[in-house]
Amino acid sequence: MIHTRNLPFVTTLGIFVIAYALCVLQFPNMLSTRVIGNLLTDNAFLGIAAVGMTFVILSGGIDLSIGSVIAFTSVFVAVLVGSLGIHPLVAFAAVLVVSTLFGSLMGAMIRYLGIPPFVVTLAGMFLARGAAYLISTESVPISHQMIDTIQGFYFRFPGGGRLTALALLMLLVFIVGAFIAGRTRFGANVYAIGGSQQSAELMGVPVGSTTVGIYALSGFLSGLAGIAYTLYTSSGYSLATVGVELDAIAAVVIGGTLLTGGVGLVAGTFIGILIQGLIQTYIVFDGTLSSWWTKIVIGILLFVFIVLQRGIIWYSNRRLAESRLKEI
Amino acid sequence: MSDTNSLLEARGIGKAFLGITALEGVDFTLERGEIHALLGENGAGKSTLIKILTGVYSRDHGTMRLDGAEVTPSSVAEAQGLGIGTVYQEVNLLENLTVAENLFLGRQPRRFGLIDRREMRRRSKALLERYGLDIDVDALLSSYSVAIRQLVAIARAVDLSGKVLVLDEPTASLDGHEVEMLFTVLRRLREEGLGIIIITHFLNQVYAVADRVTVLRNGRLVGTRKLAELPRLELISMMLGRELQHITREHQAQEETIASTAEAPIRFSGYGKRGSVAPFDLDIRPGEVVGVAGLLGSGRTETAFLLFGIDRADSGTATVDNQQVALSSPEAAIASGFGFCPEERKTDGIIGDFSVADNIALAVQARQGWAKPISSREKAALAENFIKSLDIRPADPNRQMKFLSGGNQQKAILARWLATEPRLLILDEPTRGIDIGAHAEILKMIEKLCAEGMSLVVISSELEELTAIAHRVIVLSDRKHIAELKGDRVTADNIMQAIAAPAHTEAA
Numbered sequence: 001m002i003h004t005r006n007l008p009f010v011t012t013l014g015i016f017v018i019a020y021a022l023c024v025l026q027f028p029n030m031l032s033t034r035v036i037g038n039l040l041t042d043n044a045f046l047g048i049a050a051v052g053m054t055f056v057i058l059s060g061g062i063d064l065s066i067g068s069v070i071a072f073t074s075v076f077v078a079v080l081v082g083s084l085g086i087h088p089l090v091a092f093a094a095v096l097v098v099s100t101l102f103g104s105l106m107g108a109m110i111r112y113l114g115i116p117p118f119v120v121t122l123a124g125m126f127l128a129r130g131a132a133y134l135i136s137t138e139s140v141p142i143s144h145q146m147i148d149t150i151q152g153f154y155f156r157f158p159g160g161g162r163l164t165a166l167a168l169l170m171l172l173v174f175i176v177g178a179f180i181a182g183r184t185r186f187g188a189n190v191y192a193i194g195g196s197q198q199s200a201e202l203m204g205v206p207v208g209s210t211t212v213g214i215y216a217l218s219g220f221l222s223g224l225a226g227i228a229y230t231l232y233t234s235s236g237y238s239l240a241t242v243g244v245e246l247d248a249i250a251a252v253v254i255g256g257t258l259l260t261g262g263v264g265l266v267a268g269t270f271i272g273i274l275i276q277g278l279i280q281t282y283i284v285f286d287g288t289l290s291s292w293w294t295k296i297v298i299g300i301l302l303f304v305f306i307v308l309q310r311g312i313i314w315y316s317n318r319r320l321a322e323s324r325l326k327e328i
Numbered sequence: 329m330s331d332t333n334s335l336l337e338a339r340g341i342g343k344a345f346l347g348i349t350a351l352e353g354v355d356f357t358l359e360r361g362e363i364h365a366l367l368g369e370n371g372a373g374k375s376t377l378i379k380i381l382t383g384v385y386s387r388d389h390g391t392m393r394l395d396g397a398e399v400t401p402s403s404v405a406e407a408q409g410l411g412i413g414t415v416y417q418e419v420n421l422l423e424n425l426t427v428a429e430n431l432f433l434g435r436q437p438r439r440f441g442l443i444d445r446r447e448m449r450r451r452s453k454a455l456l457e458r459y460g461l462d463i464d465v466d467a468l469l470s471s472y473s474v475a476i477r478q479l480v481a482i483a484r485a486v487d488l489s490g491k492v493l494v495l496d497e498p499t500a501s502l503d504g505h506e507v508e509m510l511f512t513v514l515r516r517l518r519e520e521g522l523g524i525i526i527i528t529h530f531l532n533q534v535y536a537v538a539d540r541v542t543v544l545r546n547g548r549l550v551g552t553r554k555l556a557e558l559p560r561l562e563l564i565s566m567m568l569g570r571e572l573q574h575i576t577r578e579h580q581a582q583e584e585t586i587a588s589t590a591e592a593p594i595r596f597s598g599y600g601k602r603g604s605v606a607p608f609d610l611d612i613r614p615g616e617v618v619g620v621a622g623l624l625g626s627g628r629t630e631t632a633f634l635l636f637g638i639d640r641a642d643s644g645t646a647t648v649d650n651q652q653v654a655l656s657s658p659e660a661a662i663a664s665g666f667g668f669c670p671e672e673r674k675t676d677g678i679i680g681d682f683s684v685a686d687n688i689a690l691a692v693q694a695r696q697g698w699a700k701p702i703s704s705r706e707k708a709a710l711a712e713n714f715i716k717s718l719d720i721r722p723a724d725p726n727r728q729m730k731f732l733s734g735g736n737q738q739k740a741i742l743a744r745w746l747a748t749e750p751r752l753l754i755l756d757e758p759t760r761g762i763d764i765g766a767h768a769e770i771l772k773m774i775e776k777l778c779a780e781g782m783s784l785v786v787i788s789s790e791l792e793e794l795t796a797i798a799h800r801v802i803v804l805s806d807r808k809h810i811a812e813l814k815g816d817r818v819t820a821d822n823i824m825q826a827i828a829a830p831a832h833t834e835a836a
Contacts, residue, residue, distance in 0.1 A: 179442065182443075183442040183443045183445075184441070184442060184443060185434065185436055185438075185443065188425075188429060188433060188434075188436060188443065189433075189434070191422075191424065191425060191429075192422050192425065192433055194424065195422035195423060195424035195425060196422060196423075199420065199421065199422050200422065200433075201404070202404050202414075202416065203421070203422070203433055203434065203484075204404060204405040204408055204433075204434050204488075205433065205434055262422070262424035263424050
């Protein structure tokens with residue numbers, strides 16, 4: 001039997017399988033490994049950022065700074081490597097430290113100053129975007145032997161598809177993320193805080209350090225997503241990735257995570273990313289549709305999922321009331 | 329009772345919030361292997377004491393010893409570590425997690441740094457078996473009944489702490505069978521030497537399960553007694569702070585005249601709601617003060633909610649002037665000429681950021697509909713009139729409500745309803761938390777209002793107050809109207825006897 005807790009995830013999975021089957025019926029070529037490989041590579045940076053967002057939303061929060069942090073990271077890396085000639089690995093390390101500290105700072109403000117996450121991360125969004133402009137307002141190209149090597153690296157699937165380094169990185173992030181969420185005390189504490197911060201506190205969960213940890217993780221993954229984005233576009237641009245945080249939220253919610261926190265799976269977010277990628281791919285295959293159809297379909301799916309979540313809550317409440325009535 | 333047997337010993341505990349004393353000089357001793365009930369009305373200081381013992385609040389005065397060693401827990405986690413575990417009534421465990429996750433949150437068994445789910449499941453099963461629970465520990469906690477969640481919470485608290493178990497209203501939402509199941513577990517834990525503190529307002533349960541009882545009243549210790557040697561009536565008099573004695577009533581004459589007037593214009597018959605208050609009959613005549621007495625949780629406030637349409641009755645009828653009315657909402661009740669001053673003034677009554685004048689004008693505005701706003705001149709006149717007649721201080725209609733003292737806030741709420749010229753005003757604990765001067769003024773005002781022909785229903789846990797002002801007193805117990813006392817039978821003694829012996833005191 002499917003526990004009600006996993007119902008949103010199972011629904012998402014079902015929708016993805018059906019949607020993919022329909023796409024394949026219309027365009028048999030979509031079944032190829034080439035398409036799947038491209039889909040993973042094209043959405044790698046979004047997927048990495050969405051894992052961080054999953055933790056944030058599981059804890060009942062939100063992080064609006066993700067898109068800006070990605071832009072900041074890409075410009076920062078591009079300038080360090082492209083203009084100043086610093087080794088990419090040093091630049092990567094530096095930018096990950098900065099983005100992680102940035103996330104921790106936001107987490108600390110949320111926890112210790114009691115400011116709602118929405119407000120803190122909105123401020124963080126402006127701050128990171130502003131800092132990106134400050135570094136450079138133009139697109140900064142980047143070229144380095146090591147970056148070329150990373151970009152050129154891939155595993156070949158049977159059928160001609162390529163599993164690139166970026167796709168591998170995203171898959172790795174998802175796997176590690178799933179382990180952290182499901183198998184560590186930190187992960188259990190995230191779910192606990194999302195269920196009820198007050199209860200979690202009364203049960204002895206270290207709410208403070210966990211909250212800081214959640215936003216630090218989201219900051220770190222935004223930085224990593226920024227690096228992935230830089231590798232993907234071979235440049236850094238401060239105007240890039242506007243609104244990516246909203247795509248990440250959409251992927252998380254479509255993946256079955258409750259926006260109110262406490263319920264959801266990292267694996268669900270992966271499916272959410274796949275669904276978004278699938279819609280884009282379909283539009284490319286169709287050739288006549290405007291790319292805005294991606295947004296329209298995502299919008300419809302979000303509505304469906306929020307209604308579905310309400311329905312599940314309503315249904316489980318009613319079942320609970322019924323079982324209590326029976327006991328009386 | 330030798331000293332060596334005491335497990336948790338608190339001496340001279342005191343606590344004040346913003347200068348208001350919540351606890352003063354309270355001594356409390358919990359022994360090994362005893363179930364100790366902590367009783368008191370709302371505001372007696374029970375929860376403050378518990379929160380100090382469990383590390384939620386820090387104490388201002390006094391000492392606390394656990395196993396003879398002085399302790400000062402500064403957080404729940406620290407108290408847990410010392411051996412003091414708590415199970416709260418509502419805020420309890422996490423419904424979005426499984427039973428096993430709840431039991432082992434923060435102390436999950438690990439292998440190679442990762443949570444070992446199989447081991448966690450095995451240990452959860454073993455733990456719950458000791459409590460006679462054989463349930464799927466991988467199912468969400470929210471899929472189980474309140475009783476089972478309660479037992480899971482107890483299992484966690486005992487496993488975590490192991491010396492002292494504090495239960496805050498554990499039986500409030502359990503049925504008889506579940507309560508018995510819980511008590512069996514508690515008795516077994518007592519055998520194992522645990523000290524258990526239980527807060528409840530069900531006296532039957534106190535006598536059924538507890539060994540000793542400590543009663544608090546107005547933040548002070550009334551006494552600690554062995555239940556086997558404490559008659560029920562005496563316990564109630566400890567809680568209500570009333571010595572058993574006979575007092576004579578003053579306004580009998582007036583009572584006669586009211587009784588002799590004809591038909592009551594406001595009648596409730598067979599009025600009730602399942603799970604809230606059993607059906608009751610109530611007639612209210614003009615100029616009459618009907619008191620409602622009962623212990624905390626007896627259905628006092630629920631009765632008020634029914635009368636004012638906050639809760640919808642599922643049986644019986646309400647008639648005003650021989651016309652049946654449907655009190656389906658407070659709005660409908662206001663239209664029938666009812667008014668209600670709630671018990672939780674701060675949360676349900678006032679709008680703190682509004683001015684005194686706005687707060688007073690609120691109910692009048694509601695009655696005439698939002699389409700027709702009251703002019704500021706009318707509002708000012710209204711405010712000035714009531715500030716003068718009720719002596720609200722400071723006499724500044726533009727002062728924000730939250731800056732007034734409790735007594736003056738209460739007067740402003742009264743003014744709000746008086747401005748609508750109600751025929752029936754329901755007051756829930758009108759004198760709670762206000763100083764003595766304002767207390768006397770409010771009682772005087774109540775008498776004046778009923779002399780003018782208004783009917784009042786006054787709910788109060790202060791028996792002196794009720795016997796001083798009420799012409800009739802309805803006594804509640806276990807959510808039933810069990811007795812109605814009239815005329816010279818309205819005495820504190822009779823009220824307490826009615827509460828103590830529900831079955832025998834059907835008043836004539």
